[in-house]
Amino acid sequence: MEKTLAIIKPDAVKKRVIGKIIQRIEDEGFEILKMKMVHLSQDEAKRFYYVHKDKPFYNSLTEFMSSGRIVVLLLEGEEAIKHWREVMGATDPAQAKPGTLRREFGFSIERNAVHGSDSPQTAEFEIQFFFK
Ligand code: UDP
Ligand code: MG
DSSP states (O other): OOOEEEEEEEHHTTTTTTHHHHHHHTTOOOOEEEEEEEEEHEEEEEHHGGGTTTTTTTHHHHHHTTSSSSEEEEEEEEEEEHHHHHHHOOOOOSSSSSTTTHHHHSSSSSSSSSOOOOOOHHHHHHHHHHOO
């Protein structure tokens, strides 16, 4: 069993699709071990996304991620990291496959509804960040 961190981003919270996304998480067979709603400051969002600090989208991304409440979930399942990323779909909703959450609920490459850890190391950091 593996753990991963999922986030329902501010755009999806504002769209009132928290329930639909959590239903999908449960339908996919993930166990929700922990869950909370938070409103990050931009400084906190910057710490969370520090791996992207040199990217051109860093400032805009962290502004967006601190623009409203988010729902943070600790998920467990078999190959949870890969499985959750498959359910999310590609970063850019326009490139994401039909049936993925980003295709269904994403608005742009930045406002793409959900987050998921991309490796065991990242998952460790991200889970500690929110649920230490
Ligand atoms: N992002 C962005 N512009 C880009 C690429 C990414 O605004 O050109 C945002 C988007 O919200 C994405 C996040 O930065 O989810 C982290 O980027 P990453 O490449 O790690 O994509 P992810 O792992 O979320 O698919
Ligand atoms: Mg990533």
